[in-house]
Amino acid sequence: xxxxxxxxxxxxxxxxxxxxxxxxxxxxxxxxxxxxxxxxxxxxxxxxxxxxxxxxxxxxxxxxxxxxxxxxxxxxxxxxxxxxxxxxxxxxxxxxxxxxxxxxxxxxxxxxxxxxxxxxxxxxxxxxxxxxxxxxxxxxxxxxxxxxxxxxxxxxxxxxxxxxxxxxxxxxxxxxxxxxxxxxxxxxxxxxxxxxxxxxxxxxxxxxxxxxxxxxxxxxxxxxxxxxxxxxxxxxxxxxxxxxxxxxxxxxxxxxxxxxx
Amino acid sequence: xxxxxxxxxxxxxxxxxxxxxxxxxxxxxxxxxxxxxxxxxxxxxxxxxxxxxxxxxxxxxxxxxxxxxxxxxxxxxxxxxxxxxxxxxxxxxxxxxxxxxxxxxxxxxxxxxxxxxxxxxxxxxxxxxxxxxxxxxxxxxxxxxxxxxxxxxxxxxxxxxxxxxxxxxxxxxxxxxxxxxxxxxxxxxxxxxxxxxxxxxxxxxxxxxxxxxxxxxxxxxxxxxxxxxxxxxxxxxxxxxxxxxxxxxxxxxxxxxxxxxxxxxxxxxxxxxxxxxxxxxxxxxxxxxxxxxxxxxxxxxxxxxxxxxxxxxxxxxxxxxxxxxxxxxxxxxxxxxxxxxxxxxxxxxxxxxxxxxxxxxxxxxxxxxxxxxxxxxxxxxxxxxxxxxxxxxxxxxxxxxxxxxxxxxxxxxxxxxxxxxxxxxxxxxx
Numbered sequence: 001x002x003x004x005x006x007x008x009x010x011x012x013x014x015x016x017x018x019x020x021x022x023x024x025x026x027x028x029x030x031x032x033x034x035x036x037x038x039x040x041x042x043x044x045x046x047x048x049x050x051x052x053x054x055x056x057x058x059x060x061x062x063x064x065x066x067x068x069x070x071x072x073x074x075x076x077x078x079x080x081x082x083x084x085x086x087x088x089x090x091x092x093x094x095x096x097x098x099x100x101x102x103x104x105x106x107x108x109x110x111x112x113x114x115x116x117x118x119x120x121x122x123x124x125x126x127x128x129x130x131x132x133x134x135x136x137x138x139x140x141x142x143x144x145x146x147x148x149x150x151x152x153x154x155x156x157x158x159x160x161x162x163x164x165x166x167x168x169x170x171x172x173x174x175x176x177x178x179x180x181x182x183x184x185x186x187x188x189x190x191x192x193x194x195x196x197x198x199x200x201x202x203x204x205x206x207x208x209x210x211x212x213x214x215x216x217x218x219x220x221x222x223x224x225x226x227x228x229x230x231x232x233x234x235x236x237x238x239x240x241x242x243x244x245x246x247x248x249x250x251x252x253x254x255x256x257x258x259x260x261x
Numbered sequence: 262x263x264x265x266x267x268x269x270x271x272x273x274x275x276x277x278x279x280x281x282x283x284x285x286x287x288x289x290x291x292x293x294x295x296x297x298x299x300x301x302x303x304x305x306x307x308x309x310x311x312x313x314x315x316x317x318x319x320x321x322x323x324x325x326x327x328x329x330x331x332x333x334x335x336x337x338x339x340x341x342x343x344x345x346x347x348x349x350x351x352x353x354x355x356x357x358x359x360x361x362x363x364x365x366x367x368x369x370x371x372x373x374x375x376x377x378x379x380x381x382x383x384x385x386x387x388x389x390x391x392x393x394x395x396x397x398x399x400x401x402x403x404x405x406x407x408x409x410x411x412x413x414x415x416x417x418x419x420x421x422x423x424x425x426x427x428x429x430x431x432x433x434x435x436x437x438x439x440x441x442x443x444x445x446x447x448x449x450x451x452x453x454x455x456x457x458x459x460x461x462x463x464x465x466x467x468x469x470x471x472x473x474x475x476x477x478x479x480x481x482x483x484x485x486x487x488x489x490x491x492x493x494x495x496x497x498x499x500x501x502x503x504x505x506x507x508x509x510x511x512x513x514x515x516x517x518x519x520x521x522x523x524x525x526x527x528x529x530x531x532x533x534x535x536x537x538x539x540x541x542x543x544x545x546x547x548x549x550x551x552x553x554x555x556x557x558x559x560x561x562x563x564x565x566x567x568x569x570x571x572x573x574x575x576x577x578x579x580x581x582x583x584x585x586x587x588x589x590x591x592x593x594x595x596x597x598x599x600x601x602x603x604x605x606x607x608x609x610x611x612x613x614x615x616x617x618x619x620x621x622x623x624x625x626x627x628x629x630x631x632x633x634x635x636x637x638x639x640x641x642x643x644x645x646x647x648x649x650x651x652x653x654x655x656x657x658x659x660x661x662x663x664x665x666x667x668x669x670x671x672x673x674x675x676x677x678x679x680x681x682x683x684x685x686x687x688x689x690x691x
Binding site: 036038039042045049061062065066068069072073074077078080081084085144145146 | 334337377378381382384385388391392395396414418421438
């Protein structure tokens with residue numbers, strides 16, 4: 001039966017399948033094997049994109065692009081967002097918190113594989129090969145992919161659809177409830193922030209950035225002219241002149257060659 | 262779309278060449294327009310009007326030393342610019358540039374490919390393109406880069422919702438999801454009956470769906486990380502954001518991807534809202550304007566007009582603060598889009614309704630909803646003048662005039678040891 005299926009597909013589809021199927025498998029295995037969580041997430045994204053292309057190949061373009069937009073674009077991006085905050089060097093802890101968890105995990109995994117294989121085998125047996133691309137069936141389906149999905153989503157499956165959207169909304173609101181922290185006191189506005197900044201005892205100006213070779217960040221430090229003398233305009237009449245040592249006022253020889261001496 | 266393989270290959274290559282040239286042009290265009298806005302000449306040395314400046318810059322960038330930080334995650338570091346550029350270029354595969362033309366003896370559309378849901382391809386590639394920025398920031402192993410990529414991720418996810426909701430209104434109105442079909446649907450004029458007078462309005466969706474158009478344009482600037490929403494690469498805060506550790510061709514790839522994305526979003530906006538390649542005047546004025554190769558002029562004219570809007574925004578608006586930016590996205594654009602889509606659905610149902618009473622109820626309900634949203638939109642707390650007058654100068658906080666400056670702690674010991682001499686006069690004779 002597999003051989004019949006393989007003969008029924010076009011060359012382009014076969015080529016795309018044999019390129020993408022190994023990639024999807026590499027992604028799936030890589031997700032489990034990757035040491036770094038980010039690499040695992042990337043592998044999962046690779047598998048999801050390959051699956052989306054498979055959907056598109058199976059004449060379900062809407063499903064394929066929604067898979068890319070929603071799963072790869074939004075959900076995996078949120079995963080990455082969280083994982084990036086953990087730091088680059090975080091690794092999985094291999095410590096067993098439950099006694100015998102590896103044994104039970106192995107048993108459950110074998111059971112799951114058995115269930116999936118049985119279910120898949122049951123679903124695949126007795127399938128017939130259709131001529132040409134599948135066409136939507138139903139009252140108002142027509143030949144439009146989107147219309148057919150909308151038709152079944154909003155008529156046959158309207159109740160599960162509504163239930164799922166309700167559950168998702170509850171989950172989102174619940175997450176907000178857990179993450180919400182009540183603000184202590186009123187929000188500090190621009191005016192309060194500015195008053196605090198200029199309050200006595202606080203330095204109002206910005207600190208010099210790293211790598212700036214300033215001898216002082218005081219507003220009373222006068223500016224120096226290129227020859228090392230003090231620029232008169234840079235001195236405020238309200239601020240007392242500050243003492244500068246001879247070493248501070250001397251040219252710094254930053255040019256390598258001092259022309260003024 | 263039944264082109265032979267060789268024609269698809271030629272169209273793909275042409276598309277690539279046109280896009281790269283358009284990027285070179287738009288860098289020059291941006292620098293010249295910003296220069297005009299800032300009353301300075303801008304690049305005017307290389308080639309006529311400085312047109313070859315971006316080519317020279319690109320070549321120079323390609324020959325710079327290619328460095329990789331020691332802390333970088335090598336494979337992801339290499340992969341990130343590739344993802345960014347690939348996704349940016351892929352979006353153009355579905356943009357219709359013009360109607361059917363004769364190319365090498367075959368009738369073909371001026372569009373690489375089109376299918377039932379082709380608008381979703383553009384949205385999907387823009388969602389995947391963010392992976393480039395996010396992975397670039399993470400793999401560089403630098404704090405500035407990581408902060409930039411976190412901002413990029415949050416920004417694109419937030420603004421993609423508003424963008425998709427704006428596009429949804431177009432799907433709603435046209436009942437189509439294919440770029441070519443949406444352009445054709447906009448060519449049909451809308452016949453309006455104003456108190457007995459038949460008026461044929463142009464069917465471009467920026468008129469019919471004006472709120473969606475405004476939301477789309479705002480969200481599109483956020484989605485492409487351009488000023489005033491260029492927070493992921495805010496140079497005054499994050500050096501260069503996600504691209505801080507990149508150099509040479511890899512940096513150039515991010516630059517290329519950013520400009521291709523700008524052009525792609527402009528092209529998508531033109532396609533969805535501004536009639537695509539259709540001429541900007543009624544068909545009857547010049548019937549041949551929408552045939553053959555001429556629509557390329559209208560299409561690129563509209564795209565360049567959008568590029569001008571991008572540059573205009575950059576030249577006039579300061580960068581948003583991050584919380585203000587997020588508030589605009591989640592608390593203004595998304596709820597406004599949702600309300601507008603609800604109202605639009607009710608109006609569309611009302612127009613086709615059989616009974617007069619149903620029609621009035623639906624359309625009236627929609628109008629009441631929109632007006633109520635406008636009137637009762639939760640606004641900020643109004644400004645209350647302070648009870649006591651400010652002690653500062655004219656109400657502005659100023660430093661106190663008797664400001665005593667703490668002495669430099671480093672020279673404190675030296676000052677104590679020396680006898681005070683008049684420093685200012687003594688030094689000026691040097």
